[in-house]
Amino acid sequence: MWNEAVIFRLALPYCLLISLIVMCSAGAxxxxxxxxxxxxxxxxxxxxxxxxxxxxxxxxxxxxxxxxxxxxxxxxxxxxxxxxxxxxxxxxxxxxxxxxxxxxxxxxxxxxxxxxxxxxxxxxxxxxxxxxxxxxxxxxxxxxxxxxxxxxxxxxxxxxxxxxxxxxxxxxxxxxxxxxxxxANKNSKIPVIYGELIPNHFVGNYVDNILDENNLPVILITASLKTFGIFNDYPLNADAAVLMILMEIFSKLHSVTRMTPKYSIAFLLSDSGLLLNFQGAKKWLEIEESLTLQGVEYVMCLDTIIQSLTHNEKDVLFMHVSKPPKEKSSISQYFKLLKMAADQHGKNLTVEGVHKKINLAESKLAWEHERFSIKRYPAFTLSSVKAPKSPIRTSIFKDDKSRIVTEIMVASKIISEALAAYIYKLDQLPNIFNGYLEINDQIVMSYLEVKSILENNDIKDGFNKYLKNVKIIYDKADVREPDFLFYYGxxxxxxxxxxxPAVFDLFLTIVIGLYLVSVYLAIQNFPRFYLEVSKLSKNSHSLGAVNGNLYNNKWKLN
The missing domain is CATH 3.50.30 (Glucose Oxidase; domain 1)
Known part of the structure; x- marks a missing residue:
């Protein structure tokens, strides 16, 4: 007969193997x-x-x-x-x-x-x-x-x-x-690109009393190229698209005989914006202010010129200023022309003025034009949103392109017609942006997906094609006290x-524990069980033998 140790030694591995199979079946x-x-x-x-x-x-x-x-x-x-x-x-x-x-x-x-x-x-x-x-x-x-x-x-x-x-x-x-x-990305930097659209000397020969290009009055148009949002992807960059469209169509206008305006139109585009507190404009003002803004009549900033998602508000183009412009000032004249252009080409779009003082106690500015207003330059921001804290300004989500392209065409048409009337000193809109100078969906689509200068040369090539005196500067983060810092991600x-779930692990542990305890108790009591079964077997055998003898004796008597 096997003893208790032999049975335990032979049976336990099989019990543990069965338990392991059960546990693995519930695994990940x-x-x-x-x-x-x-x-x-x-x-x-x-x-x-x-x-x-x-x-x-x-x-x-x-x-x-x-x-x-x-x-x-x-x-x-x-x-x-x-x-x-x-x-x-x-x-x-x-x-x-x-x-x-x-x-x-x-x-x-x-x-x-x-x-x-x-x-x-x-x-x-x-x-x-x-x-x-x-x-x-x-x-x-x-x-x-x-x-x-x-x-x-x-x-x-x-x-x-x-x-x-x-x-x-x-x-x-x-x-x-x-x-x-x-x-942290220790090489964090913000590119800023600048260029000037000045009268062509060959075309200028046809213009009476053409001014020296160094003494021309300046109109500066700025925008920010958004390179990230809530996650690392490009939001809608309608502002940059409108800026590039204005650059292209006014470059064509400057090349037309006897239509060269006596203005220098400058364009400034940087990879910053509200999230980075308009750091690109700040850096550019520190470096180029005295050289470029001499004789500036106004600075036009584009910020959320088109809303990336549809909204419940009425279609309004807001002109944000830090202080109300004086009558007959450059900003006041352009505002009147802008309202006139919206009435003719706006498709139910209206133009409204919004006045908000600069809060110097705040660490962040509300609008980009405040960077220039602090330096006492006449500046304003054109935007489709009225409140500076509107969440649509930083949204990364976008609607379908059909609506966006249409609204960009309308906004570009209004801004360009008003700008042309201003630089030609007209009381009425010239309505010249047709045919060769027409703003169509192909022009919009070519600029709607522009990316940072750090990624490709699309913007740089566009500036070099249409503008002169193109400069690119990089605002690098200071090592000790950086104004901005990016991170890898x-x-x-x-x-x-x-x-x-964890409750299943607890349940499985209890079941396996009960199973192992029952197996252990069975092994521990197996000898006693075996003896009881043996006794029952002997008793049944003895009873069978007695019954057999009684039967034989009965047969012999008969």
């Missing part, structure tokens, strides 16, 4: 690999903005089921509110937001909600890692599974036992994001693994 499975975009991170004027950390290795929970810093919240952009975000950034371990498949088809109320949330996220320091995932059907399925136990399900009249079983049987997901770097991969 690959849910998928997805490309995500990290929330932008930058510094401006000593203030930090954007998310500060990047690595994630946590259990994914829905917007309604997360509870601790051990959870990463996975939700849709349309579902999260500003209050939800504030709670998540303070108490959770991370946030992953799936973007809509098509923002342009959403109604105006939802678009407004998105831009307000976007602005709130962008203008604060976020201590947790935040990622944006483009819409993906597989990711949508995972999000639906994570959101199975929603607030609606929790409020149903279910017993505690049913809820426990549901929690145990549910699938969970573990999210891992690694490889992202949050180190490229697109990374997010790995999602299918796992069971």
């Amino acid at each position: 499975g690959i849910g998928g690999e997805f490309q995500v975009m990290s929330m932008v991170k930058f510094d401006s004027n000593g203030d930090q903005f954007g998310c500060r950390t990047f690595a994630i290795s946590l259990e994914a929970k829905s917007l309604y089921t997360w509870s601790t810093a051990r959870h990463v919240v996975f939700t849709r952009l349309l579902d999260i509110s500003l209050n939800d975000f504030n709670k998540i950034r303070q108490k959770s371990g991370g946030l992953i937001i799936m973007l809509p498949s098509n923002v342009s088809i959403l109604n105006n109320e939802i678009k407004e909600h998105i831009t307000i949330l976007e602005q709130a996220m962008l203008f604060q320091s976020v201590p947790i890692p935040v990622y944006f995932a483009p819409f993906n059907t597989n990711l949508e399925r995972i999000l639906n599974e994570i959101s199975y136990t929603t607030r609606k399900n929790i409020n149903q009249n279910e017993t505690a036992f049913v809820q426990l079983i549901t929690s145990i049987s549910a699938n969970g997901y573990h999210v891992t994001v690694s490889g992202a770097s949050s180190s 490229n697109d990374v991969n997010m790995n999602v693994y299918r796992v069971k």
Whole structure:
């Protein structure tokens, strides 16, 4: 007969093998690999903005089921509110937001909600890692599974036992994001490009009393090229497109015999804007102010000339000034011409003036023209938004191109007709931008996707083609006290693994423990069980023998 030690030694490995198989069957499975975009991170004027950390290795929970810093919240952009975000950034371990498949088809109320949330996220320091995932059907399925136990399900009249079983049987997901770097870019710099459109000397021979180009009055047109938003992608750059359009059509106008104006039109474009406190204009004023702005009549700044998303407001082009212009001043004259152009070509677009004093106590300026107004240059900003804190100014989301292209054509037409009337000293609009000088959709499309000078030479080639005295300067961040600073943060991969929830691990541990205890007790008591079975076997054998003898004796008597 086998002793207890032999049985235990032979049976235990098989018991542990069975337990290992059970545990492995409940292990992690690959849910998928997805490309995500990290929330932008930058510094401006000593203030930090954007998310500060990047690595994630946590259990994914829905917007309604997360509870601790051990959870990463996975939700849709349309579902999260500003209050939800504030709670998540303070108490959770991370946030992953799936973007809509098509923002342009959403109604105006939802678009407004998105831009307000976007602005709130962008203008604060976020201590947790935040990622944006483009819409993906597989990711949508995972999000639906994570959101199975929603607030609606929790409020149903279910017993505690049913809820426990549901929690145990549910699938969970573990999210891992690694490889992202949050180190500062020590070579952070902002390119600023400048050029002048001055009368051609060969054409100028036909113009009576042409002025020397060094003494010509100057009109400066500026815009900012937005290179990032809530994540690392290009927002709508309608301002840069309008500036390039004005540059092209007025260059053609300058080449026409006897139509060369007695003005020098200068163009300034920089890779900065509201988010960087118009750092490019500030740097350019420090270097080129005394050389370029002698005789400047006004500075026209373009800021959100077209709204990237449709809105509920009426179509208005606002002229923002730091102080009301005096009657018959250069700005007042152009404002009247602009209103006249809007009446003729605006398609229900109107022009209104907005006066706002410069608040020198604020670390950030409201509009770019304030950079020039501080230096006592006559300046204004043309914008489609009235409030300087409008969230649409920093939105990275865009509508379909058809509406945008149409509105850019209208805005360019109005600005150019008013500008032509001003430089030719006309009381009525010349209406000359037709035919050869017409602003069409092909011109708009060629400039709508322009990118930074740091990435390609499209802008530089355009400036060199149409302008003279082209200069490019780079505003580099100071090593000790930088006015701005960028950080590395490229697109990374997010790995999602299918796992069971923590309550399932607890349940599985209890089951395996009970199983091992039962096996151990069975092995411990096997000798006693064997003896009892042996006794029963002997008793049955003895009883069978007695019955057999009785039967034989009965047969013999017969």
